[in-house]
Amino acid sequence: xxxxxxxxxxxxxxxxxxxxxxxxxxxxxxxxxxxxxxxxxxxxxxxxxxxxxxxxxxxxxxxxxxxxxxxxxxxxxxxxxxxxxxxxxxxxxxxxxxxxxxxxxxxxxxxxxxxxxxxxxxx
Numbered sequence: 001x002x003x004x005x006x007x008x009x010x011x012x013x014x015x016x017x018x019x020x021x022x023x024x025x026x027x028x029x030x031x032x033x034x035x036x037x038x039x040x041x042x043x044x045x046x047x048x049x050x051x052x053x054x055x056x057x058x059x060x061x062x063x064x065x066x067x068x069x070x071x072x073x074x075x076x077x078x079x080x081x082x083x084x085x086x087x088x089x090x091x092x093x094x095x096x097x098x099x100x101x102x103x104x105x106x107x108x109x110x111x112x113x114x115x116x117x118x119x120x121x122x123x
Contacts (some may be wrong), residue, residue, distance in 0.1 A: 002026035002112040004096045009117030012086055016121070020081040022096030022114060033102040034072055034079040035110065038092035038119075045095070047105035049081060057102065064090075086121045093118050 008020040020036070035050035049060045049070040058070050067086075072079040079096060094117050099110035 002029055002032060002098045004098060004112055004114035006094065006096045006114045006117040009094060009119045011120045011122065014086060014088055014121055014123050016086050017082070017084045018086065018119060020083065020094055020096075020117060020119070022079045022081075024077045024079065024096075024098065029077050029098070030074040032098040032100065032112075033104070034070075035097045035099065036070065036079075036081050037095045037097055037107060037110075038090075039095070039116075040089075040092040043092075045107045047107075048094070050099075050102065050104070051079065052102040059103065059105075061105075083119070086119075088121045088123045091119060091121050 003025045005023045036048040037045045038048050039045040047061050051058045051070045051072050055072045067084050069082040096114040097110040098112040
């Protein structure tokens with residue numbers, strides 16, 4: 001069992017930056033792939049980024065490549081998402097997720113979800 005709690009969301013102007021953090025608890029945290037999804041109003045949840053168990057391999061949605069960076073610290077049980085050059089279309093609720101296999105991009109392939117944190121980017 002893994003529990004996830006996100007923080008760091010808020011309101012930012014276009015072009016600005018935000019850093020989301022996810023605090024994880026549970027005995028097997030360091031063995032899980034960690035990631036972020038987002039859900040904009042009226043849209044389905046969409047993959048944003050993922051990092052493998054060691055932190056050595058990452059993947060990103062095309063829409064955020066070059067702007068977002070995912071990282072994890074297994075000693076602190078945290079995973080972060082640094083978001084730069086934010087755009088209004090990045091506005092969404094962002095969810096921290098944990099899954100057993102790396103390389104997955106569908107919501108159903110992740111076992112644990114946080115409660116979400118709102119990110120709003122104004123134009």
